[in-house]
Amino acid sequence: MLTKEQIAQRISKELEDGFYVNLGIGIPTLVANYVPEGINVEFQSENGVLGMGPFPTKEQVDADLINAGKQTITTLPGASFFDSELSFGMIRGQHINLTVLGAMEVSQSGDIANWKIPGKMVKGMGGAMDLVASAENIIVAMMHTNRAGESKLLKQCRLPLTGVNCVTKIVTNLAMLTIEKHQFVLQELAPGVSIDYVKGVTEGELVISNNCKVMEF
Amino acid sequence: MLTKEQIAQRISKELEDGFYVNLGIGIPTLVANYVPEGINVEFQSENGVLGMGPFPTKEQVDADLINAGKQTITTLPGASFFDSELSFGMIRGQHINLTVLGAMEVSQSGDIANWKIPGKMVKGMGGAMDLVASAENIIVAMMHTNRAGESKLLKQCRLPLTGVNCVTKIVTNLAMLTIEKHQFVLQELAPGVSIDYVKGVTEGELVISNNCKVMEF
């Protein structure tokens, strides 16, 4: 089983030199900690910054400088600020190469639900609907099951959708899976996790890749 | 009969304090020379500048600083530069209070033609179609007749249209007319010009305003 940090670390291997990356709130944000050496990526935050750096020291804190999760940030030399209009232009126009976000449910068709639990939680979709409707390369970072132990990888999402047919890859605490032809394809297992265990907690159609292997770090 | 400068001067009386004004190529450009004292207006040029000043001295000339007529310009303190997108946003969004432009023909319904003579002259509409489709206050500055002596104030335009139902006022070398209920309404005569003379060179429906008077300068 992977920790949240390890999920982020596994996802960081999907980063390629020259990628512009949008990281969602939660586990996705941690991906920035694991950029492989020797490759350059730039992090975009949809509230209007490209070229985010580390979190600030106490002295560097600036109230006018936050990320989409409302956390204080810094920028690297060569960064740029822009307004929300241009920011979502980048997203909608597919200028961002990789989007990583969390989810409450993902379906075997690549549908994703992460913004609303009717009658219980209504936080809003923020920029997630724009991101999933536009990005060509979407990775979901999440736990394989919810707090009640139920699978979050479903035949069909039960919660209101954020987007349809858009997720291409999922990294959970148990496995890395791709979505192909309306099936989850098990590509990699977390160390110490068995195929049968993943099968048991995956409600959607699951096929095992011929090249299925144990994740390496 | 008015000179081109006098046409511009008459139009300048339509300027009101706080107006943003777009001046077309030709006679309209001259309007900037006659801003009445005590009122502040700002001139916009659709290639991306607000707050145009006088033409430059030899020393001030900057190739990166032109108006929509491609003439070299200067700017006043408080001016701003922007791209064509925002510039036409100003125009389309009706943030510009007054548009003055030339025309080859105007109809009694307020249609205007000024961009094309089929088979002869095809310069293109430039920004004129955006301007006339959006502006609430459009004044045409032109000669009353063309070189052949034929009326340019018509029942219907014969040339390809730039816009329909948009011109509100016309200042020619002979008169100032408004357009109301599909008629030209003669409001002011140029000094030395008779009502009958204007009638004779106006092809479209012409009515004489009860308050028709001689222009004052």
Place this chain on the structure above:
Amino acid sequence: MFFCIFNRIQFFQTMISKKVNSVQQALEGITDYMTLLVGGFGLCGIPENAIAELVRLNVKNLTCLSNNAGVDNFGLGLLLQKHQIKKMIASYVGENAEFERQMLSGDLEVDLIPQGTLVERCRSAKMGIPAFFTPAGVGTEVAVGKEVRTFNNKQYLLEYAADADFSLTKAWKGDEAGNIVFKGTARNFNQSMCGAAKINVVEVEELVPLGALDPNEIHVPGVFVQRIFKGEKYEKRIEKLTLSE
């Protein structure tokens, strides 16, 4: 006033002044039942002085379009506390418990809109575009009742320009002509909202003399601004202080 020579003819000319001297003057005309665009992302770049004045004015039954709804005791949360907002149009409201309470109890109408669509609707109003197509929300409940059209094998929704009485935005620096510049991520929705309403009010941290702003670097030219004023004070509260150590 500047003295200029224009084509051999002399004329006096300066910019059109948008400056007002107080937040009271700036907000004159805001009444019950109006629709307001309010800039900011979270608590970053919000028009603090205008919001405080709305509280003081105690105008009611407002429709507010803003990316977020503030926190319980700051930002638009201050208006929610006093039940001044009838309807909220936003993309994310997760930081405000009072908001959730009023929404779930039915006291507050809520329209949740994808963030990119929300800002593009403001931009469209500003730019005279009545409607546009966007992919955000296709196949979700956001698409219900909306026109769907396919371009290049991809589906899009038709969305409309926002329609508002006032915009209340906040910039870093501005001049009397209404030209403004923003700093950092405090720009966010402020740039597109400023110019999108019938009357556009902007508050700034610093009012600088005409000509002090580089004309190449103005984010919103003054033509989009009807009233500009210097905010009395800025708390600039930080929502989630996150440090590297």
Place this chain on the structure above:
Amino acid sequence: MFFCIFNRIQFFQTMISKKVNSVQQALEGITDYMTLLVGGFGLCGIPENAIAELVRLNVKNLTCLSNNAGVDNFGLGLLLQKHQIKKMIASYVGENAEFERQMLSGDLEVDLIPQGTLVERCRSAKMGIPAFFTPAGVGTEVAVGKEVRTFNNKQYLLEYAADADFSLTKAWKGDEAGNIVFKGTARNFNQSMCGAAKINVVEVEELVPLGALDPNEIHVPGVFVQRIFKGEKYEKRIEKLTLSE
């Protein structure tokens, strides 16, 4: 390379480089029959070095979308002289006699488009908006064959995003990350075009070090740029020198 501490973990990170060393490298991949967006308004802000290289490459049957078509012996006029352009999409072409000759003789296809529509079509391509409504051209021959729709009692035309292989634009200063700023009215179409094509090439007068441009004042962030290079020389010809005396 900068050394940073990010949440207690150390990492090296710098910007993605877009810099190429020559106009030849910058235009690699441009072939016959391609569609190009070319920045500039008249001769102001045109990508002089890229145009010169297009002449040298002698690519043919190009479709060029640009506000104007240059003058007879400069700007896009240089390509017209060599009959490299098959189709021109522009708003105003009145300054070019060779253009008029080729058009009237039928050698050159021409699509004349209202200027605001032209730039909005570029902006839409850049921003992922497939189509939008605009009032420009309603009731004119521009509207022929187009969808007309009424919003708030006013008619609008449906217009589509531009579709281009390359954009060739010119900026004042830029950095290795592809961030650019413009000067004066040389900005014009360059800002919206840069990012609107599949490959976006920008030439600059000055390449400055990373961090030299104020991040608040960048007109086009590097994400929209694939290749940036320093132009070898700029003539910056003035079309209509007009002096005050």
